[in-house]
Amino acid sequence: MSSKQQILANIRKHRPASSPLPDLNEAWIEYEDREAQFWETLKFVGGQGQSLDDRSQLEAAVRQLPCFPDARQIVCRVAGLSLGNVDVDSIDDPHDLASVDLAILPGEFAVAENGAVWVTERTVRHRAIYFLTQHLVLVAPRDQLLDNLHQAYERLRFGEPGYGLFISGPSKTADIEQSLVIGAHGPRSLNVFLV
Template sequence: MLKKTPATTTSRQAVLDRLTGKHVVGPGLPTVAFDQTVQFDDPVAKFIEVLSTVGGQAHVIDDVEQIGQILGEIPVYANAKRVVSLVPEAIAGSLDVATIDDPHALASVDWTIARGEFAVAENGAIWVEGATMPHRVLLFIAQYLAIVVSRSQMVHNLHQGYARIGTPKSPFGVFVSGPSKTADIEQSLVLGAHGCRALQVFLTP
């Protein structure tokens, strides 16, 4: 009976070491001609239009006090038990996330009210900076999501959006445009499969 020879990783490690030690200079990023990118006569109107086509709803408001009034007319908000507000000047939440260390404790959150840095007219997305999120899961675990963003911080397209982000302030940040949806199973559209079931966006001055 032949004796099995133990496998050796010496050759493989030598290859990996050579790859690790080799400095490869990649091609630089392309220069974007911003004057040739898509521009809109009314970017706010375009944002509202695009957000509507993907299932979200936008509200143009003049004062943050209107947020509570509008949300109060939505039954699933009026009946909500656990609301996390990261925009306390607009909405007083019923759950203090500062006292929560384990994100699993947020599994039953009904609403998250988050703050957006800027919005993109081209695709109806809002950039949410991770530094504003005590737990990043709040954007995805809540049944319903509302984002407050200034309409003065509207950009026309994603080229401008990424230029605006530059080097992110924190390791986490995300473009949000909702609600979550999938049609993988029998081509049947399901909302809220991987995130919020509905998205409300409040466009402040």
């Protein structure tokens, strides 16, 4: 028996006992006013946004954002909005999205606990757009606001689409001296609209 085989045999012989999985059937946090909690948490992590009564207010609300007047390259994948001037479907190389100033993209649902919005590649050809744009706007259904991540995980279905993530706040990084930099590794701002 080689030394490698002997080491592996010893490891197999001395495996630690398995630990039981935790019981997830608990009463998880729920908020009396989940919408207020969502906005408070989103603001705490550096994001902004607002609830709108209906979709007809969305275009005007986006145009009021501080980043909108200077945005030259805009990707818009939200149904019913015609603010985009970049056809993301005609772009073959995701590196070409580096010049996008503003991306307005749909979210599937939002989570009050961490101020996050679940997004997938279902409506975008290149998932890099979530990270390459200078400013990100996410539009999520107001009636799909959940209390906590446990509820969110129950909603996730794996397979199609093959990619999804929770986005909460703009890109942030900090060093050991606690110097916080916003937008170093992704969008400099995140605005969420619940409609």
